[in-house]
Amino acid sequence: MEPFTFNETQAARVIGVSRSTFRRYVAKGELPAPRRLGKRLLYSRRALMEWLERAG
Secondary structure, three states: OOOOEEOHHHHHHHHOOOHHHHHHHHHHOOOOOOEEEOOEEEEEHHHHHHHHHHHO
């Protein structure tokens, strides 16, 4: 079963970029913003997959 959310490292790996590039995309609003759960930032799998389809 695939996870519903990813941490930053996992999310960057999924879309095939470095963590610094991933952070830059998020800061520019090019990628969906994360949700905070306690101290963790989580990225929606669904939102990332939709982004990949549009970008691809």
